[in-house]
Amino acid sequence: MLTLQSYLSLAAIIFAIGIIGIVINRKNIIIVMMCTELLLISVNFNFIAFSYFNQDIAGQIFVFFILTVAAAEAAIGLAILVALYRNKKSIDVQELRTLRN
């Protein structure tokens, strides 16, 4: 029998992977976006797990909204990325540091 604890542990692991992905990623901005998705996924996981174990449907409705927003956000993010690439000919995180100092 799967317990709430195992779901929460899985979500925590996914969240940690997402964070580590953002922080130690030195190359590609797409990976940053993918890691952001991972963070959202892990949160969704928590919602669904609590919704199931607490017998409360509201959590799952929340997940629908989050997925929608995440999809829209990903679309916008990718669009920005394309525009960025057109301008800079690069999507390397190391080079995108005009906010420095």
Add this chain to the structure above:
Amino acid sequence: MLFNLSLIALIMPLIAGILAGFFGKTLGKIFTNGVTILGVLISFIISIFILISILENPELVFNQDVYTWLSIGSYKLSIGLLVDNLTVSMMIVVNFVSLMVHIYTIGYMHKDPGYHRFFCYISLFTFAMLSLVMSNNFLQLFFGWEAVGVMSYLLIGFWYTKESAIKANFKAFIINRIGDMFLILGIALLFSIFGTLDYEYIFNNAESITSNTVVLSSSFEISSLTLACLLLFGGAMGKSAQMPLHVWLPDSMEGPTPISALIHAATMVTAGVFMLARMSPLFELSTSALSFVLIIGSITAISTGLLGLVQYDIKRVIAYSTLSQLGYMVVAAGVSAYSASLFHLMTHAFFKALLFLAAGSVIVALHHEQDIRKMGGLRSKLPITYITSLIGSLALIGFPGFSGFFSKDALIEAVSHSSVYASDFAYYCVLIGVLITSLYTFRLFFLVFHGPLKDENINVKEPQLSILIPLILLAIPSMFIGWPTIGPLVFDDFFANSIIQPSSNDIFGYQFTDSYHFLTHSLSGPVVYIAIFGILVSYLLYVIKKDIPEKLSQTFNPFYKVLINKYYFDHLYENIFARLFNNLSNSLWNNGDIKIIDNFIVNGTAHRVGRFSSRVRELQSGYIYHYALMMVLGLALFLAWVVFKSLGLVI
């Protein structure tokens, strides 16, 4: 009635000066001199009217506040008018000389581009001088004192493109500041003792503080009244150009001649003498202060006269003569003969203004030439100037019958009968001073008007009427005013309601009744003969045997050098005091201002903030993952804090 009239007399010159200053340029010369002359004329007529009313009914003398200027707690400072016999006589002298100078200026300055500015200044000066003499408290006295100083500064530097004029007015201003510092300290001392600046209260209660002392150091204390008198006299020394603060007056001759006559001979420089007379209730209580006054006055009287013997600038000779005569007035105040001092002030105002204006007439006639070596023989070319100068010179040396004779002889008579400490010294100083006075006066007179006429002066003509009329109008009182006025002014008690002094019997050791009596008495004394001897000697030196002065100056070369260098006072001030202050100010500027304030406090703060921020700036790396890490770490910290708090592990 008299109160309102005096107010009008006081502010008329102010209004005229403001009108001339603001609208003179647009409305033209006639408006400018019309309005200012009208202002002073009204003021003069009112002064005469007040004199007549007061003579008829001495009860009309008043001391009234106009309004309260400031009140702090129980202290009240007001603006007020005190019109008594002393004030009225000063008002008449000031207004009369000012009126003459206004008329004279029309001719003297008619080509000058600063015409309306000049009229504005002299009218404002008249206002300042009137407010000085009419004040009933020390505050207003100080206001007038400073205001005449400012106008004097502006007028000495009237030709502001001339470098020497700028230096001269700067010098006058700074040296007057030194005197004014003493004056304000004296006023502050009186204020701290009495808690008021009102003349009447202070004079009435002066006797109650004779035993007060001021502790200057643990071993030295001084009577506070003496200290106050000495400080006030310090102010008078600056304004009345007494040794050693006299150096500004000869330099002030850089200003236009009418100014030298009005400010630096007749009125402003006598403010110190006026103040001594006004403060007589204080000075009479301190014999040591009187002795100090006497010594300073007699040193000034004799030493500055000697300087007049070696000068070649026509105005400077008269300026040194003014210094010497101011010394005489101060000497008279020092022996408590205030009325004699004021009498000399009055006659001096007339004949010295006359001499200056006559010198100005010569200067105009010779197209602004002031060197007396280039003059000579002008007697036939400038007859009116010649006669009026002769009258002025005779009055100055005290030739019997002229106004200066009465005032100077009365003054010397008072010194000879005084028993104040140092009065013997003063007596010899003023006696020798008489000889010196007649020497330099007639040296100037003979060099300018006698001897051969220089070729370049063949076409010299008398200047225009507005210059000659004041000369004639001033020559009349210079000649005659002594005769009728000495009786009431000096021997009678005309000033009894304003000045406290011993009776004339005590001052002169003899009860004179009228001027004829005094004349016969003086002819038995040495003064008149010394003066006439001086004329003869200068006639010998400067008309008959003209090579003697040259030889004398070579024989007594070291002495001559000291005189030519004016006793090295200028060198002393320039090389020691001025340099000391320069160095002090420079080091304060470099160390205090630049190093501490600029570099440490103002710029230093900015630099420190800048250095700190440039360190902090390193955090802004520009890498997204760094920012993300910061966010996560921060979030983790907050979460940890919340968790630990809920567990009760942190506060």
